[in-house]
Amino acid sequence: MTQETAIFAGGCFWCTEAVFQGLAGVDKVESGYIGGHVAEPTYKQVCGGDTGHAEAIRITFDPAVLSYGDLLDVHFATHDPTTLNRQGNDIGTQYRSALFPLDAAQGEAARAGIARAQGDQSAPIVTTVEPPATWYPAEDYHQNYWDSEGQRNPYCMAVIPPKLAKLRKGFADRLRTG
Template sequence: MTRETAIFAGGCFWCTEAVFQSLAGVESVESGYIGGSVANPTYKQVCSGDTGHAEAIRITFDPAVISYDDLLDVHFATHDPTTLNRQGNDIGTQYRSAIFPLDDAQRDAARAGIERAQGDWPTPIVTAIEPPATWYPAEDYHQSYWEGEGQRNPYCMAVIPPKLAKLRKGFAERLRAD
């Protein structure tokens, strides 16, 4: 069975992780950091905005069940790709909207995904397609955050349920059966 990987940044990784974990064909979602200049950054360092990293998610998926294009469509529909270095109250380059293609095919698909999504937004999409970069997994307590601590966190309770509602409304056929 073939597995592929996608890396997206769309604000707080707790919030994007919760969305993608709900999709059929997604086998794992790992929160982490990418696109910066400091080796092995910590959450505190990334949150300072000084490392250049984005909070991101690394998705392992089965392309026979869900395609990279489908993941891109979900990405653009469940965060605001039109705000530069910001998602809601989260401000800074660490919250930027970005795609980190792992090969030329993903890079081409990312460009096409931006074009496809643009019609759904009244202002230009500013999502960056970034060059290859080293992935650093976030600390253990960030992984599967929504399923654990997140449902007791007021920030997550304000941000994640509306994202999940958008997902259910626009991509019901892509949701896990379980």
């Protein structure tokens, strides 16, 4: 089985991680930080907004089951790509909507995905396509957060269920079964 990797930022990584974990063909979703200028950043540093990193997810997937383009479509349907440096009440560059293509083909697909998604938006998409950058995994307690802690966290309970509802409504044929 061939595996590929995609890196997306779309606000709080707890919220985006929960969406992609439900897709058939996704083998792993890891929360982390990318796109900044501080080596080995901590959650506290990134939340301070001074490192330049985005909270992001690194998705390992089987392209025979789910394509990079499919992942982009889910990404654009389950967060707001029209707000600059903001997702809901989360404000700052660490919550920006960004794509981090890992090769030229992903770069082309990212730009095509933005163009495809624009038709579904009432405002211009501000998602950036950013250059290669070092990936830093987030601390262990951020991994698989929705399943381990999120359902006891009022913030997550307010933000994640609507994203999961959008996922179920728009991508029912792409969900894991069993």
